[in-house]
Amino acid sequence: MINEQRLVDNFLALLAINSPSKNERALADFIIKQLNQLGLKIQEDNSATKIGGNTGNLLCFVPATNAGLSPLLFSAHLDTVKPTKGIKLQNQDGWLSTDGKTILGADDKAGIAVILEMLASVTERQLPHGGLEIVLTVAEETGLEGAKHLNREMLNAKVGFVLDSGDTVDSYVVQAPTEYDFYVALQGKSAHAGVEPEKGINAIHCAAKALANLPIGRVDEATTCNIGKIIGGETTNIVPELVELWGEVRSLQDTHAKRILKTVRLAFLQAANSMGAKLIFKEQLAYQGFDLADKRVLKELLAAAAQNVNLQVRPVTRGGGSDANVLNAYGICTTNLGLGIKAEHSVHEKISLADLISAANLVTSIVEVLPGLSKHLYSI
Numbered sequence: 001m002i003n004e005q006r007l008v009d010n011f012l013a014l015l016a017i018n019s020p021s022k023n024e025r026a027l028a029d030f031i032i033k034q035l036n037q038l039g040l041k042i043q044e045d046n047s048a049t050k051i052g053g054n055t056g057n058l059l060c061f062v063p064a065t066n067a068g069l070s071p072l073l074f075s076a077h078l079d080t081v082k083p084t085k086g087i088k089l090q091n092q093d094g095w096l097s098t099d100g101k102t103i104l105g106a107d108d109k110a111g112i113a114v115i116l117e118m119l120a121s122v123t124e125r126q127l128p129h130g131g132l133e134i135v136l137t138v139a140e141e142t143g144l145e146g147a148k149h150l151n152r153e154m155l156n157a158k159v160g161f162v163l164d165s166g167d168t169v170d171s172y173v174v175q176a177p178t179e180y181d182f183y184v185a186l187q188g189k190s191a192h193a194g195v196e197p198e199k200g201i202n203a204i205h206c207a208a209k210a211l212a213n214l215p216i217g218r219v220d221e222a223t224t225c226n227i228g229k230i231i232g233g234e235t236t237n238i239v240p241e242l243v244e245l246w247g248e249v250r251s252l253q254d255t256h257a258k259r260i261l262k263t264v265r266l267a268f269l270q271a272a273n274s275m276g277a278k279l280i281f282k283e284q285l286a287y288q289g290f291d292l293a294d295k296r297v298l299k300e301l302l303a304a305a306a307q308n309v310n311l312q313v314r315p316v317t318r319g320g321g322s323d324a325n326v327l328n329a330y331g332i333c334t335t336n337l338g339l340g341i342k343a344e345h346s347v348h349e350k351i352s353l354a355d356l357i358s359a360a361n362l363v364t365s366i367v368e369v370l371p372g373l374s375k376h377l378y379s380i
Helices: 004-015 025-037 047-051 106-125 203-209 256-275 294-309 325-331 351-371 374-380
Strands: 041-043 060-061 072-076 089-090 095-098 132-137 159-165 171-176 180-185 217-220 221-233 242-253 278-287 315-319 331-340
Touching: 004 106, 004 331, 004 351, 025 041, 025 060, 025 106, 025 315, 041 159, 060 106, 072 106, 072 325, 072 351, 106 132, 106 159, 106 351, 159 171, 159 294, 159 325, 159 351, 171 294, 180 203, 180 256, 180 331, 203 221, 203 242, 203 256, 217 256, 221 256, 242 256, 256 278, 278 325, 294 331, 331 351
Parallel strands: 072 132, 072 159, 159 331, 171 315
Antiparallel strands: 041 060, 060 132, 089 095, 171 331, 180 242, 180 278, 217 221, 221 242
C-alpha cells in the first residue's frame, strides 16, 4: 500500500532537522519542497506573528477527485519540546532512538512522515477521495498555540485525524480531558529572618499551608491536579515577601475540573487570609475536552481501514491534550491516532520502524476505504 523505504528515508530526513517550538522554519521549508514535488500547493498562515514564532501553520488542500465523497482532515505538529541539534540516531533491532544526548523528535515527526507518505501513495495510486485537508501546526508543545490560531473558515472537513498519540498503533483516542491552567501570587511582608521575623509574613510558608490542603496528583479516575512551578524568596536571612506558583487541573469531566479549580482557589484564599497575605489568583481554559465514544463515523471508518491492512483498532482514553482538542472545539470530529512512540519528551524517546510503517498503512487505508462505506458517511 505504501513505499516503506521512502517512508523511512523521509522520516530520517525529518529527524535530522532541528525544529523546537516557534523555530520550525527549516522543517517547514523541507516539507513545502516535498509537497511541491507532488504537485501540491501549500499555504502558510499568519500565526507566527501572533505567537512570536518564525513559522506559521502549513495548510495543504488536495482537490477532490470524487465530489460525492466527504473531505478528510489529517494533522500533525511541526515542533518538538526540545532542540535536536546534533542528533545522533541509533537503530537497535528496528527501534530508532538517539545516543541519549537529545530527544528523538518522533513526537511529532513520525506523524508528519506518515502524512507525507499517505499523500505520495494516494497521488501515485490515484485513489478517489473527496478532498484532503492537511494541517501541520506550529507551537503545539507550548500550549496548542498554532491550532488555536487556525482560521476555522478555511477548513471544510467534518472528520479529522491527528497523528500525535503516544499510544499503540492500533488505538484511536475517543476521550481526552479539559485543562485549566492557573497562576497564584502570594504577597507577604519582608523582614529580617533572624532579628525580627515576627514583623514579616512568610509568603512561602503561606503557600505551603495551601499546598498541604490540595488534592495533588490523581484526584479521581477522571481528574488530575498538579503544581508544576514555584518561584519565591531571595536569601535565607529575609522573610520571603513574594511567592508565585503555576499549576493545572485536567479532567475528562468539565464539572470535575471546575470543582477542583474552585478547591485550589479556596485553599490559597484561606491560607492568605489566615496569615494576612494578599492573593492574586488567575485561571485560564487551556483547551476543551472531547468525547467521541458514540461517533459511528469514526468507528466504521477506522474499523474498515484497519481490516484492510490486517489490524484491529480499539478506542482509548488519554489524559493528555493535543490539537485534536482544538479541532473538536471547532466542530470537526477529530480523533488522535496512536504512533507507538515510547518515552516521548525525554532523551529515551524511541519508535519502532514497524509501527511507523503500520501507521502509514492505516492512514492511507482510511482514504482508500471511504468510497466503499455506506452512503451516510459521505454526508458527515
